[in-house]
Amino acid sequence: xxxxxxxxxxxxxxxxxxxxxxxxxxxxxxxxxxxxxxxxxxxxxxxxxxxxxxxxxxxxxxxxxxxxxxxxxxxxxxxxxxxxxxxxxxxxxxxxxxxxxxxxxxxxxxxxxxxxxxxxxxxxxxxxxxxxxxxxxxxxxxxxxxxxxxxxxxxxxxxxxxxxxxxxxxxxxxxxxxxxxxxxxxxxxxxxxxxxxxxxxxxxxxxxxxxxxxxxxxxxxxxxxxxxxxxxxxxxxxxxxxxxxxxxxxxxxxxxxxxxxxxxxxxxxxxxxxxxxxxxxxxxxxxxxxxxxxxxxxxxxxxxxxxxxxxxxxxxxxxxxxxxxxxxxxxxxxxxxxxxxxxxxxxxxxxxxxxxxxxxxxxxxxxxxxxxxxxxxxxxxxxxxxxxxxxxxxxxxxxxxxxxxxxxxxxxxxxxxxxxxxxxxxxxxxxxxxxxxxxxxxxxxxxxxxxxxxxxxxxxxxxxxxxxxxxxxxxxxxxxxxxxxxxxxxxxxxxxxxxxxxxxxxxxxxxxx
Numbered sequence: 001x002x003x004x005x006x007x008x009x010x011x012x013x014x015x016x017x018x019x020x021x022x023x024x025x026x027x028x029x030x031x032x033x034x035x036x037x038x039x040x041x042x043x044x045x046x047x048x049x050x051x052x053x054x055x056x057x058x059x060x061x062x063x064x065x066x067x068x069x070x071x072x073x074x075x076x077x078x079x080x081x082x083x084x085x086x087x088x089x090x091x092x093x094x095x096x097x098x099x100x101x102x103x104x105x106x107x108x109x110x111x112x113x114x115x116x117x118x119x120x121x122x123x124x125x126x127x128x129x130x131x132x133x134x135x136x137x138x139x140x141x142x143x144x145x146x147x148x149x150x151x152x153x154x155x156x157x158x159x160x161x162x163x164x165x166x167x168x169x170x171x172x173x174x175x176x177x178x179x180x181x182x183x184x185x186x187x188x189x190x191x192x193x194x195x196x197x198x199x200x201x202x203x204x205x206x207x208x209x210x211x212x213x214x215x216x217x218x219x220x221x222x223x224x225x226x227x228x229x230x231x232x233x234x235x236x237x238x239x240x241x242x243x244x245x246x247x248x249x250x251x252x253x254x255x256x257x258x259x260x261x262x263x264x265x266x267x268x269x270x271x272x273x274x275x276x277x278x279x280x281x282x283x284x285x286x287x288x289x290x291x292x293x294x295x296x297x298x299x300x301x302x303x304x305x306x307x308x309x310x311x312x313x314x315x316x317x318x319x320x321x322x323x324x325x326x327x328x329x330x331x332x333x334x335x336x337x338x339x340x341x342x343x344x345x346x347x348x349x350x351x352x353x354x355x356x357x358x359x360x361x362x363x364x365x366x367x368x369x370x371x372x373x374x375x376x377x378x379x380x381x382x383x384x385x386x387x388x389x390x391x392x393x394x395x396x397x398x399x400x401x402x403x404x405x406x407x408x409x410x411x412x413x414x415x416x417x418x419x420x421x422x423x424x425x426x427x428x429x430x431x432x433x434x435x436x437x438x439x440x441x442x443x444x445x446x447x448x449x450x451x452x453x454x455x456x457x458x459x460x461x462x463x464x465x466x467x468x469x470x471x472x473x474x475x476x477x478x479x480x481x482x483x484x485x486x487x488x489x490x491x492x493x494x495x496x497x498x499x500x501x502x503x504x505x506x507x508x509x510x511x512x513x
Contacts, residue, residue, distance in 0.1 A: 072111035073238030114238035158459030170411035172404035211338035214367030246468035264470035295328035300436015302334035330356025429499030450504035
């Protein structure tokens with residue numbers, strides 16, 4: 001059946017596309033590197049016979065012991081990195097590998113998808129699946145979540161509530177702390193290559209207030225650096241990782257770069273839902289869990305004591321690595337609760353001082369079992385080595401200085417007041433936002449794009465909810481709102497605009513990607 005479109009209707013479609021800035025893309029399925037052939041055949045496809053598997057690829061997994069998706073992906077990835085498989089080598093079909101290993105085709109497909117996500121292999125439609133170009137020759141394409149969250153802009157907005165950053169005016173005085181530090185004779189630290197990677201005085205203070213007894217402490221260059229190094233050290237291609245849904249976008253970008261697979265665990269006001277985590281453990285065999293114990297970004301949720309017990313019971317026999325990112329330490333009002341209090345042998349707790357003491361300090365501390373942190377520390381010695389002990393001394397000075405401590409306490413109180421004031425103003429306009437901790441609010445809206453357009457028209461820049469969402473079909477749309485820098489004169493006007501934006505409906509049919 002043929003459908004003939006009137007020329008004026010075609011022109012109207014193009015005008016609508018240009019108006020909402022949605023590029024028309026026509027991409028054949030076989031050109032996408034992460035899409036693999038669903039129904040592969042060998043004998044009936046002429047293209048397949050033109051490109052038979054190479055000799056190196058034909059028996060590439062005959063001696064494989066670990067025949068899980070993760071084991072298969074890791075083994076193929078190792079052969080590619082070692083040069084045993086070269087760029088352009090054609091791989092056997094999914095069915096051939098499954099027959100060779102005596103596993104299901106679904107198991108091999110999962111491994112192939114993980115490899116394709118990293119660019120290690122490339123599907124070329126009916127021609128087959130081939131080893132990709134070396135990483136050094138491959139043009140890197142941004143994963144996109146973090147870039148979508150913070151796109152380049154010339155800041156033509158009256159107010160920016162998209163950034164998720166603290167108010168610089170509420171940070172402790174770094175200049176005063178520097179004077180105190182230098183007066184205490186810390187300048188000689190700059191001369192040393194050798195010595196403790198963590199200042200002993202800082203380590204002693206941190207151990208006294210850690211949520212569980214850590215075997216090892218490591219100071220790293222921010223919380224995201226700590227998460228990156230932990231995942232790199234302990235994950236393999238194809239591993240399943242339980243993540244909060246919604247989730248901090250860089251975590252998802254990191255997992256994509258590593259070829260790991262995020263498994264969404266929905267979040268309520270008490271943290272990750274136990275039922276969702278139980279499914280992730282039982283059905284997906286997650287090898288790691290990433291969570292934010294308080295002031296979760298973007299929802300503001302914090303773990304309760306009961307929720308800690310429920311999650312720990314589910315994870316007790318799983319053997320999964322637990323990574324906790326306490327990114328709002330210092331300015332969060334909720335008490336700190338950690339799964340490390342019940343599972344200390346598998347939990348690495350990360351405490352960041354960026355939001356409380358200054359982002360440019362680039363200081364975060366990871367504490368947990370030596371078996372998990374020692375590989376990170378050993379590998380780091382071959383790169384940056386350690387985080388500047390001058391910066392560690394500066395942080396220690398602020399942690400001991402009464403004026404700096406008072407500034408952090410005042411900031412915590414002020415952030416809570418601003419967020420509460422915005423919630424109350426929104427409630428007057430009929431918009432309910434779940435109570436949370438920290439500097440962000442998770443605003444429910446009828447349609448993300450329509451809400452963003454409505455706010456932009458009012459001179460307001462907000463963060464879209466899409467980059468935070470793990471599932472492809474979330475229950476509802478949201479925006480993330482940062483209340484950290486709001487003045488009292490902004491709140492009523494902003495709440496009115498947010499309430500209107502939350503009801504905005506699209507004037508065109510939107511397809512969620």
